[in-house]
Amino acid sequence: MPAPVLALGLAAALAPAGVDLEWQAPEGCPPAGDVAAATAKLLGRPLNPGEAGERVHARATVTREPRGFRLDLELQSQAGRDRRSLRDRRCQVLADAAAEILATAVDPSLAPAVPPPLPPESDGTWPEEPESSDMSKTTPAPTPTLFSPVAPPPAAPAPPAAPTPPGPGADDPLDAPPPTPAPAPPPDPLRASLRLTGVFDQGSLSGPTGGLGLALGVMRRRFRVELGLSGLAPREARLDPTQPPGARLSLWTASLRACGVAGLRPRLELAGCGGLEAGALLGAGFGVEDARTRAQPWLAMVVGPELAVPVARRVAVTLGVDAVVPIVRPLFVLDGIGPVFRANPAAFRAVLGVQLRIP
Known part of the structure; x- marks a missing residue:
């Protein structure tokens, strides 16, 4: 291979990935820095969210539901716009899934090399909800996978939040015991x-x-x-x-x-x-x-x-x-x-x- 071509490929591989990530999640979920670090580890290069002309813009919102968490992810890239919705009982699983989707959106060649998924955590509470997508080529969503923790970039410490006294019913709904099924009526033979x-x-x-x-x-x-x-x-x-x-x-x-x-x-x-x-x-x-x-x-x-x-x-x-x-x-x-x-x-x-x- 000619030396100039090899040098250009090596420079592209080591160049920071232009990614703009907006991450909103409730307390107890991984912060945006953890998601960005997991994405950078999959890509093998750092992220540069402040670079002009970024390739990928991602907006992710995690909300708490009665039986777990829901992730709504919207991607805007050169390929178009893509929307995803995922649910799981653990917020960490959704954060790892967002990192995988973001990494494959930046570099589609990573899709076959993604580590094999862990067994699904969901107990089948939610039915599948297909989301609309206007991308001409949609990247398949990988199954949520856990990664080794990566240290996030240093950030200014946030002021401590005032403790909120627990109220009646403040217990985690996931800890509530399942409802007892109604007893079957006794048989009535002839x-x-x-x-x-x-x-x-x-x-x-x-x-x-x-x-x-x-x-x-x-x-x-x-x-x-x-x-x-x-x-x-x-x-x-x-x-x-x-x-x-x-x-x-x-x-x-x-x-x-x-x-x-x-x-x-x-x-x-x-x-x-x-x-x-x-x-x-x-x-x-x-x-x-x-x-x-x-x-x-x-x-x-x-x-x-x-x-x-x-x-x-x-x-x-x-x-x-x-x-x-x-x-x-x-x-x-x-x-x-x-x-x-x-x-x-x-x-x-x-x-x-x-x-x-x-x-």
Whole structure:
């Protein structure tokens, strides 16, 4: 290589880099001198911000955010204007990134020689925000990298700032514990139920009576649907209590009902139930010749509250009170004697049961 060309290249490499840097950062961040020193170390030559006809003008502003810091960097060079925005939890990382961007803007040939980046410090709190750029050739932004500290040029000491008393909430938001996630709701699987009940009835037959019932259903925490079978013990009905002719009455029904359930306490469930029951009212005559047994249809609405007390995970005790309103009112008549029974307009039932819940 000719000696003049070699001398010109060596002079350009050792000449101070013309850079004008404006750096604004909150307290606790590296000062402008640290950023300039890191840039000079990457370039391998000093910076000369006061030289006329500087090649690069940089304006950098660091602001504090709830989860860290944000760097807004604007570069003006012969290639055009470029804007960058970076975020990180540590201000030092942003200062090092600004030095790298500034060095590659002054000397683009340094981009491949930049040291490999450290693992990113950001925890993914911020989404990427692409910034607009009107440069015809945009220099890729290197990942923030830490450098060895370089002594900044001497500067006049600044007067000490008056201490600010800490106020409520002056703690660093980065030290705040993460919010506790809301607990997941407990599962509400579909369960089967089997219930055996004892029944006390007043009004369905000619007098108070009792019976048994069996119900099979499906349930969740807030509702239950049951299909049941029940029977009431026979009662005698006579036209004249002093005369023997009469009929022995019994009631057999199948029912379908639904319940809405509200949990009052962990060990207490209150339900409102309603449904229909259908069956047959059987009457067997006695005290007359040619006594026969006849069946009359039975159809009624059943409505009432029910209280359930779980005594184990799969067992509960239930207590219900039902109002029974017949839609069809059966009538029994003995030949030659007259009517001996007609169903009442309403009846009352108390139901006590034990419920098995599966699983």
